[in-house]
Amino acid sequence: MKRFLRGSFLRDNGLSAGFGAMFLAALVGQAFAGQADFNHRQLVEGGSPVTLLQYVTSSDFAVNVAENWQSEYLQFFLYVFATVWLVQRGSPESKPMDQIGTESDKKQKTGRYATEDSPEWVKAGGWRTAVFSRSLGIVMAVIFLLSWTAQSISGLSVYNAELIADLQDPVSWLGYVGSAEFWNRTLQNWQSELLAVGSLAVMSVYLRQRGSPESKPVGTSHAKTEESG
Known part of the structure; x- marks a missing residue:
C-alpha cells in the first residue's frame, strides 16, 4: 500500500481527496435524510411528497x-x-x-x-x-x-x-x-x-x-x- 501511494496523486493530495470524499458522502446523506424529513412534514400537513431531485433544488x-x-x-x-x-x-x-x-x-x-x-x-x-x-x-x-x-x-x-x-x-x-x-x-x-x-x-x-x-x-x-x- 505504501509503495502504491508513494509519489501518487492520492498520497500528494490525501487531505483534500479524503475530506472531499467525506464531504460528498455527508452531503448526499444530508440530501436523503432531508428529503425524508421534508416528505414526512409534507404528509403530516396534508401536502404531497417530493422527489430527491425536487428536494435538492x-x-x-x-x-x-x-x-x-x-x-x-x-x-x-x-x-x-x-x-x-x-x-x-x-x-x-x-x-x-x-x-x-x-x-x-x-x-x-x-x-x-x-x-x-x-x-x-x-x-x-x-x-x-x-x-x-x-x-x-x-x-x-x-x-x-x-x-x-x-x-x-x-x-x-x-x-x-x-x-x-x-x-x-x-x-x-x-x-x-x-x-x-x-x-x-x-x-x-x-x-x-x-x-x-x-x-x-x-x-x-x-x-x-x-x-x-x-x-x-x-x-x-x-x-x-x-x-x-
Whole structure:
C-alpha cells in the first residue's frame, strides 16, 4: 500500500481527496435524510411528497446547506486574520509571542527577499503582492459573504412559504434578515464554530496527538509555542 501511494496523486493530495470524499458522502446523506424529513412534514400537513431531485433544488435544502457553509467560512476568515495579531502561549496554532503582526519582508519572503520559486504575484510587487499577501483571508471572506447571501435568499423563500401557509403576509428580504428567525439560525451556527476554534487553541497547549501537525510533539513543554509534531 505504501509503495502504491508513494509519489501518487492520492498520497500528494490525501487531505483534500479524503475530506472531499467525506464531504460528498455527508452531503448526499444530508440530501436523503432531508428529503425524508421534508416528505414526512409534507404528509403530516396534508401536502404531497417530493422527489430527491425536487428536494435538492428546493429552498429548504439550500438554506440548510448554506447556513452551515457560511458559519464554517466565517470561522476560517476570522481565524486567518485573528492569528496575525492574537497569540496563545503554548499553542501550536499560535505564532511565537514576539512575532505579533504582519512580520517583516525578510520573514515573509516578499519584496527584495522573494526567491526564484516564490509565486509570480509575490515577485511582481505593488498591488499584486499586497493582494496576494491577504488572498487566503479575502477568499474566505468572499465565500462567507456568498454563502451568507445564499442562506438569506433561500431562507426567505422557506420563511415566506410558512407565513403564507399560516395565512400571514410575506416579508421582504430586509425584513427577513432583520428577523429573529434568521438570526436564530445564524447565531446558533456561529457560536458553535467559534467555540470549536477557541477550544482547539487552548486544548492544544496541554493535550497531544502524536504525528499531527495540529499538535505539538508529545514530549514538548506546555509553554512551547508554534511547534508542531
